[in-house]
Amino acid sequence: MQPTRVAILGTGLIGSSVGLALKAARPSVQIAGYDASGDHLRRAQSVKAIDRRASLRDALADADLVVISTPVGAMKALFEEIGPLLPVDALVVDTGSTKAQVLRWASDLLPNGVRFIGGHPMAGKTEVGPDAADAKLFQGAVWCLVPLATAPRDAIDDAVRLVESFGAAPYFLDADEHDGLVASVSHLPYLMSVALIGHLGRERSWRETASLAAGGFAYTTHLTDSDPQMFADIARTNRDNLVRRLDLYVDELLALRDAIAGDAADLKERFEAARLLHADWLAGRAQGQTSEGDNPLPTTRSMLTGSLFGRFGRDR
Amino acid sequence: MQPTRVAILGTGLIGSSVGLALKAARPSVQIAGYDASGDHLRRAQSVKAIDRRASLRDALADADLVVISTPVGAMKALFEEIGPLLPVDALVVDTGSTKAQVLRWASDLLPNGVRFIGGHPMAGKTEVGPDAADAKLFQGAVWCLVPLATAPRDAIDDAVRLVESFGAAPYFLDADEHDGLVASVSHLPYLMSVALIGHLGRERSWRETASLAAGGFAYTTHLTDSDPQMFADIARTNRDNLVRRLDLYVDELLALRDAIAGDAADLKERFEAARLLHADWLAGRAQGQTSEGDNPLPTTRSMLTGSLFGRFGRDR
Numbered sequence: 167m168q169p170t171r172v173a174i175l176g177t178g179l180i181g182s183s184v185g186l187a188l189k190a191a192r193p194s195v196q197i198a199g200y201d202a203s204g205d206h207l208r209r210a211q212s213v214k215a216i217d218r219r220a221s222l223r224d225a226l227a228d229a230d231l232v233v234i235s236t237p238v239g240a241m242k243a244l245f246e247e248i249g250p251l252l253p254v255d256a257l258v259v260d261t262g263s264t265k266a267q268v269l270r271w272a273s274d275l276l277p278n279g280v281r282f283i284g285g286h287p288m289a290g291k292t293e294v295g296p297d298a299a300d301a302k303l304f305q306g307a308v309w310c311l312v313p314l315a316t317a318p319r320d321a322i323d324d325a326v327r328l329v330e331s332f333g334a335a336p337y338f339l340d341a342d343e344h345d346g347l348v349a350s351v352s353h354l355p356y357l358m359s360v361a362l363i364g365h366l367g368r369e370r371s372w373r374e375t376a377s378l379a380a381g382g383f384a385y386t387t388h389l390t391d392s393d394p395q396m397f398a399d400i401a402r403t404n405r406d407n408l409v410r411r412l413d414l415y416v417d418e419l420l421a422l423r424d425a426i427a428g429d430a431a432d433l434k435e436r437f438e439a440a441r442l443l444h445a446d447w448l449a450g451r452a453q454g455q456t457s458e459g460d461n462p463l464p465t466t467r468s469m470l471t472g473s474l475f476g477r478f479g480r481d482r
Numbered sequence: 483m484q485p486t487r488v489a490i491l492g493t494g495l496i497g498s499s500v501g502l503a504l505k506a507a508r509p510s511v512q513i514a515g516y517d518a519s520g521d522h523l524r525r526a527q528s529v530k531a532i533d534r535r536a537s538l539r540d541a542l543a544d545a546d547l548v549v550i551s552t553p554v555g556a557m558k559a560l561f562e563e564i565g566p567l568l569p570v571d572a573l574v575v576d577t578g579s580t581k582a583q584v585l586r587w588a589s590d591l592l593p594n595g596v597r598f599i600g601g602h603p604m605a606g607k608t609e610v611g612p613d614a615a616d617a618k619l620f621q622g623a624v625w626c627l628v629p630l631a632t633a634p635r636d637a638i639d640d641a642v643r644l645v646e647s648f649g650a651a652p653y654f655l656d657a658d659e660h661d662g663l664v665a666s667v668s669h670l671p672y673l674m675s676v677a678l679i680g681h682l683g684r685e686r687s688w689r690e691t692a693s694l695a696a697g698g699f700a701y702t703t704h705l706t707d708s709d710p711q712m713f714a715d716i717a718r719t720n721r722d723n724l725v726r727r728l729d730l731y732v733d734e735l736l737a738l739r740d741a742i743a744g745d746a747a748d749l750k751e752r753f754e755a756a757r758l759l760h761a762d763w764l765a766g767r768a769q770g771q772t773s774e775g776d777n778p779l780p781t782t783r784s785m786l787t788g789s790l791f792g793r794f795g796r797d798r
Contacts, residue, residue, distance in 0.1 A: 386702055
């Protein structure tokens with residue numbers, strides 16, 4: 167399946183990047199965009215991620231591919247609204263951060279027989295909105311695919327070809343497995359960052375603390391620059407995994423605390439083990455992708471001075 | 483004071499960067515290097531961070547500036563050894579990661595009247611060794627200065643001029659204050675990273691976890707690539723601050739856990755508050771320094787594919 171008429175519902179960073187990637191793969195594709203924010207929609211059009219702004223009804227009419235890229239929290243109401251409007255043969259995919267709840271909504275609210283394949287590209291930036299969109303955002307990235315139990319085989323094949331056309335690697339897993347894994351690799355790191363700057367920022371010494379903070383602090387707080395609404399939705403739709411993962415992480419921190427408090431003889435070995443795990447992970451990542459296949463995320467240089475140039479300012 | 487004959491004891495990343503910065507400020511300076519590792523010493527010479535390799539006795543003879551850049555754990559024995567060898571008028575500075583213990587050793591083991599000013603440049607990379615040395619490493623960085631109580635005024639003035647000649651900003655504080663603050667901005671972020679990859683790496687699902695991990699995981703685990711020996715020394719010489727800081731951080735994580743478990747209505751506001759703290763911190767950083775004043779740390783691009791090129795490999 168080569169999509170020719172596409173509806174993108176939600177034209178933020180991911181939806182607009184999908185639009186640009188579709189155009190790059192097939193310039194003749196016609197893309198209609200819909201977004202609750204008129205500003206997002208206009209900017210998506212101005213960066214040529216969509217060809218035209220449309221109502222939901224108009225966007226969906228005759229679409230052979232429907233991409234749902236709103237925050238997860240907006241999807242239930244959207245599924246209710248689009249259910250009666252979906253062309254029967256369209257491939258319907260989403261890009262939401264959590265999958266179990268989204269798949270339940272799809273099963274309950276979309277028409278029987280819908281060709282729905284849940285998805286989640288493991289790529290992104292902390293910058294939000296269509297202006298940060300990038301046709302190459304997904305190149306070399308893993309794209310999780312979570313088919314609805316009733317999805318026909320050809321819908322799965324179409325979804326694979328679609329994400330491969332973006333340069334991404336399809337990775338099938340079930341919704342609960344997905345949500346458990348992203349709690350570990352994405353949601354916990356975000357919460358770690360929030361808790362770090364959150365508790366320091368409330369202390370009387372914050373001004374002095376901030377004066378001394380440098381590169382290491384920049385790395386471990388960078389994720390706080392993500393979209394708060396997206397992570398509030400994630401917390402609500404992946405609550406049990408997050409609570410369990412935070413408990414496991416706290417157990418590990420307390421074990422490390424006790425080792426330090428007790429002057430454990432093996433501290434260097436513990437630290438060395440973490441360094442090797444990290445090096446192995448990087449080596450595996452590097453093997454899995456080409457040199458142009460990674461995400462052009464900001465450097466520490468730009469993290470530390472970016473607000474001079476407005477890139478990380480509060481005016482977004 | 484313009485140093486003319488310098489001894490650098492410990493020619494790793496920081497010691498060798500000091501050598502390059504001294505040469506850049508005053509090309510005629512003569513630098514003798516000493517390191518317990520003959521390999522470090524040869525590489526420091528080959529990158530021209532030192533002019534010659536020397537014994538301790540030879541390095542210290544006639545030196546007007548002595549820079550001690552070994553890991554903190556090696557300093558006690560080194561102080562004992564250099565005590566009888568220090569020229570009486572030399573300015574003696576260190577660059578160790580913690581200060582209270584170092585100042586006690588300096589007070590106990592160095593000769594009365596020694597012109598010792600403790601220091602700690604808030605700059606670095608996870609890469610270690612002389613090959614990563616950079617004459618501009620300290621430009622725009624805060625350089626903590628912690629004078630020994632008995633240090634004369636002119637020694638303090640000399641230390642200020644020295645770090646200013648590297649483009650760094652002197653920042654005076656007492657040793658206990660320093661150690662408390664760096665526990666927050668540097669040591670806790672490292673331990674957070676170690677605990678993240680450490681507890682995930684022991685789980686049966688680690689292979690799947692690693693497959694999905696992307697940019698956000700790269701940021702929050704990057705610090706694990708630091709020198710394990712350096713952080714083992716830090717844990718031993720800053721134990722009480724680390725234990726207290728870990729307890730405070732765990733309290734914050736558990737409060738966040740409870741808010742998520744209880745579907746707190748203000749999750750988005752909590753996340754937004756962290757985002758604003760981070761943006762304010764970046765804005766303050768940016769104000770305080772010039773565009774060439776930040777540290778050229780690796781990009782996420784290089785973090786994710788760097789091991790292809792050996793930069794982050796285990797062969798360091």
